[in-house]
Amino acid sequence: ESFFSEDLPLKGKKVLITAGPTYEAIDPVRFIGNHSSGKMGYEIAAVAAKNGAEVTLVSGPTHLDAPKGKIRMMRVTSTREMYEAVQEHFTESDVFIAAAAVADYKPKSVAAEKIKKKEASLSIELTKTEDILASMGAQKKHQKLIGFALETNNEEENAKKKLEKKNLDFIVLNSLRDEGAGFKGDTNKVSIIYPDRKIDFGLKSKKEVARDIVQEIIELLNA
Numbered sequence: 001e002s003f004f005s006e007d008l009p010l011k012g013k014k015v016l017i018t019a020g021p022t023y024e025a026i027d028p029v030r031f032i033g034n035h036s037s038g039k040m041g042y043e044i045a046a047v048a049a050k051n052g053a054e055v056t057l058v059s060g061p062t063h064l065d066a067p068k069g070k071i072r073m074m075r076v077t078s079t080r081e082m083y084e085a086v087q088e089h090f091t092e093s094d095v096f097i098a099a100a101a102v103a104d105y106k107p108k109s110v111a112a113e114k115i116k117k118k119e120a121s122l123s124i125e126l127t128k129t130e131d132i133l134a135s136m137g138a139q140k141k142h143q144k145l146i147g148f149a150l151e152t153n154n155e156e157e158n159a160k161k162k163l164e165k166k167n168l169d170f171i172v173l174n175s176l177r178d179e180g181a182g183f184k185g186d187t188n189k190v191s192i193i194y195p196d197r198k199i200d201f202g203l204k205s206k207k208e209v210a211r212d213i214v215q216e217i218i219e220l221l222n223a
């Protein structure tokens with residue numbers, strides 16, 4: 001941490017971040033989840049804190065320790081819990097970064113007892129979860145909103161649609177095309193898409209990607 005802390009670019013700024021997966025219960029012992037490690041969101045939290053921000057990190061289940069620095073950690077499991085934690089802190093925030101890999105669907109009802117193995121097939125009816133980022137987009141005032149997108153086809157077009165639909169300031173498009181980029185690893189290759197321009201970055205460590213993203217946020221706040 002810098003001795004001249006008053007010079008840090010995010011001093012006095014409140015930054016809210018979601019990270020990791022969400023888990024949706026099927027029964028008392030099973031859930032629907034995904035392989036998100038949480039690394040990208042945790043790295044952004046660490047870099048933002050290093051730059052002087054007051055960081056609140058709302059994290060789904062991960063194997064990661066809380067990032068170093070002045071960070072308020074809130075651990076949640078389900079999308080509903082993540083939504084409520086975000087809603088609690090959104091109004092006072094200056095920046096919201098949605099780095100979580102949120103479950104899109106959850107079981108319509110959670111079985112009270114462990115589901116027994118019976119027939120050759122089993123169907124579980126699913127219903128949509130809350131879209132946390134879209135909901136914050138609909139209520140945003142001074143807040144800057146940043147989303148992530150992971151696409152396998154029509155990448156840019158789909159990312160641009162999300163940027164507009166969720167009322168974001170920019171969206172970080174994860175490229176799946178290159179080896180080493182994506183969900184579980186330590187590296188990422190991203191493009192940052194603004195309503196009117198795009199920046200392509202090379203394959204980098206998630207820490208370096210986090211630095212690039214935080215740099216863009218600093219510029220947004222100063223613009």
Ligand code: CTP
Nearest residue numbers: 098099100102129130131132133147148149150
């Ligand atoms: N997101 C969210 N709440 C959800 C789903 C997504 O906050 N219920 C956020 C993610 O954290 C990400 C952005 O929205 O920043 C885009 O997520 P993504 O899964 O790519 O888009 P979806 O809108 O869920 O659409 P789809 O999965 O069909 O591509």
Ligand code: CA
Nearest residue numbers: 101102103104
């Ligand atoms: Ca999704």
